Amino acid sequence: MRRYYEISIPGGSTVWVPVDLGTSGLRKLTSKSEIIHCRQILASHPVPLTEDARLRQSDLSVRLRQGTIAAHCEVVRDLTAHGAHKPISGAIAGFLQSTQNVLCQEWAIVEGISLPEAVVEIETLLEKSKLSLIETPTEAAT
Numbered sequence: 001m002r003r004y005y006e007i008s009i010p011g012g013s014t015v016w017v018p019v020d021l022g023t024s025g026l027r028k029l030t031s032k033s034e035i036i037h038c039r040q041i042l043a044s045h046p047v048p049l050t051e052d053a054r055l056r057q058s059d060l061s062v063r064l065r066q067g068t069i070a071a072h073c074e075v076v077r078d079l080t081a082h083g084a085h086k087p088i089s090g091a092i093a094g095f096l097q098s099t100q101n102v103l104c105q106e107w108a109i110v111e112g113i114s115l116p117e118a119v120v121e122i123e124t125l126l127e128k129s130k131l132s133l134i135e136t137p138t139e140a141a142t
Contacts, residue, residue, distance in 0.1 A: 046081035
């Protein structure tokens with residue numbers, strides 16, 4: 001038998017962590033100053049993703065293993081932009097949804113706002129990122 005900590009996360013998720021586990025893979029919540037940086041990431045120009053589904057999934061998984069909120073922001077931004085020009089479905093859509101859910105939950109907790117407010121703010125920032133993909137004729141000429 002093992003003893004576990006039960007960690008309840010807003011939104012209905014629960015994480016069970018063994019008490020005797022030295023390093024659990026959990027990290028502290030991000031700071032408010034990191035959220036400021038995250039706003040910049042989410043609104044910035046996305047990084048194009050490979051069209052090869054296996055390589056794309058592998059790359060995104062490696063990025064998330066960094067374990068930072070910034071990595072979550074980059075993955076959500078890039079996948080959202082990818083979905084803007086080519087619909088995503090199946091496993092990759094689920095991957096995006098779960099990554100965005102984790103991001104929104106932590107964002108809400110750190111900012112002291114409701115989950116729906118965090119969702120709206122993140123979606124607004126992602127719209128700015130998508131707009132950065134649209135190049136105006138005067139920008140193309142310079």
